[in-house]
Amino acid sequence: MSRDIDALAAFPVVTVTPNPSLDHTVEITVLERGEVQRTSRALVEAGGKGVNVARVLAKHGHAATAILPAGDDAQRMVSLLTPQAVKTVTVPISGAIRTNIAVVEQDGTTTKLNEPGADLTSAEVDALLAAVDKAVESHLVGTGGWLVAAGSLPGGAPDDLYARIARIAGQAGVPLAIDTSGAALTAAITSGADVLKPNLEELEELTGRDLRTVADVTAAAAALRDQGARDLLVSMGPHGALLLTDQGTWWAGGPALVPRSTVGAGDCTLSGYIHASRSGVDPAEKLATAVAWGRAACLQPGSTVPAPADTSQQRAEVQVVTEPDPGQSVKDG
Ligand SMILES: Nc1ncnc2c1ncn2[C@@H]1O[C@H](COP(=O)(O)OP(=O)(O)OP(=O)(O)O)[C@@H](O)[C@H]1O
Ligand SMILES: O=P(O)(O)OC[C@@]1(O)O[C@H](CO)[C@@H](O)[C@@H]1O
Structure with missing residues (x-):
């Protein structure tokens, strides 16, 4: 089945990342707080959730366009993304792209230090929305392609920015996925987005519930659907993921693995869903x-995003269960 999916012509994708980043990753044996430690040389990559979605979908043959605000450093993002076949639309702002740091220990434990990012003025927010409108019109309408809005919102961006992007997608008849957290996720519930991709912690924060079992997540998803949400793809780290729609609930996961770095795993999860x-x-x-x-x-x-050989190798490891046991645990402890 996965081979059938990969054989189909890839549709275009446009992603919006209001708060992009330069991701610096250093590897270390064990992180020791308060100590001076020598790390590996930093790996520097263009990041931010929507940027990562564009990168992995481009690597799987989709025509991918990443929209992001950037100041004088715009060319840095373009030069990192162009070799990855991602078309970059930069919206000029006065601020600079943030640097986010990931410290990855030998056992796969990943500590992220994310800067707040550049504040946007209301004129810059309007320019970002105009760029989305234009890209949807020129790249997505009538193609079956998806719009993806992802990541945190920078200061100055209204909490309902993704809901406004959803109106653009809705008017154009283009499917939309949103992956965000906090107030932006709350505002996205009623946006009409085709799919929301919280991780378990984000869903707990959104619903104010402790989610320990499949039954807990199902109840939380039902409450969100009562408020207007559509499909929910909930990623749960080592516990795999749940898909909850008005047609049913599915769980998928695979054997334990020791991660090299979990940064961007959620973005690639959403991207795989869109690809399929x-x-x-x-x-x-x-x-x-x-x-x-x-x-x-x-x-x-x-x-770093996986290539088709990596994702198809993992597809062979994954089990899916339709209507999983409500008592199944979804987190440790
Ligand atoms: N330790 C792990 N073992 C096996 N699979 C994992 C592990 N960590 C993550 N995954 C896989 O990656 C997916 C996404 O992970 P997770 O839920 O941590 O995403 P996330 O918190 O949204 O990540 P990010 O925000 O860094 O992109 C999981 O659904 C699972 O399939
Ligand atoms: O601060 P946000 O916007 O929530 O997340 C940003 C970020 O952690 O998300 C990506 C991984 O998902 C990284 O590329 C990036 O550094």
């Missing part, structure tokens, strides 16, 4: 593809 989201592909296969891509991302250094 074509008419005729059933929800179980969409979820299995999502989980395979997330697992493959864990085996890459830093925010």
Whole structure:
């Protein structure tokens, strides 16, 4: 089935990352707080959740366009993304792109230090929305391609920025995925987005519930759907992922692995789901593809995205369960 999906012509994708980053990753044996430690040379990659989605989908044959605000440093992002076949649309701002640091220990434990990023003025927010409108019109309308809005919102961006992007997608008849957290995720519930991709902690924060079992996540998803949410793809780290729609619930996961770096695993999960989201592909296969891509991302250094050979290798490891046991645990402890 996964080979069938990969054989289909890839559709275009446009991603929006209001708060992009330069991701610096250093590797170390064990992190010791308060000590001077020597690390590996930093791996520097263009990052931010939507940027990562564009990078991995481009690597799987999709025409990918990444929209992001950038100041004088715009060319730095373009020069990192162009060799990865990602077309970059930069929206000029006065601020600078943030640097986010990932410290990865030998056992795969990843500590992220994310800067706040450049504040946007209301004129810059308007320019970002105008760029989204234009890219949707020129790259997505009538193609079956997806719009993806992902990551935290920088200062100055309104909490409902993704809901406004959802209006653009809705008016254009283009499917939309949103991956964000906090107030931006709360504002996205009623946005009409086709899929929301919280991780378990983000879903706990959103619903104010402690989520320990499949039954807990199912109840939380039902509460969100009552408020207007549509499909939910909930990533749960080593516990795989759940897909919850009005048609049912699916769980997928695979054998334990020791991650090389988990940065971007959630972005690749969402990307796998989008890659498989074509008419005729059933929800179980969409979820299995999502989980395979997330697992493959864990085996890459830093925010490096997996290639088709990596994701198809992981697809063979993934099991899917339709209507999983409500008592199944979704987190440790
Ligand atoms: N330790 C692990 N073992 C096996 N699979 C993992 C592990 N960590 C992550 N994964 C895979 O990656 C997917 C995404 O991980 P996770 O839920 O941590 O995403 P996330 O918190 O959104 O990540 P990020 O924000 O860094 O992109 C999981 O659904 C799972 O398939
Ligand atoms: O601060 P945000 O926007 O929530 O997350 C940003 C970020 O951690 O997300 C990506 C991994 O998912 C990284 O490329 C990037 O550094």
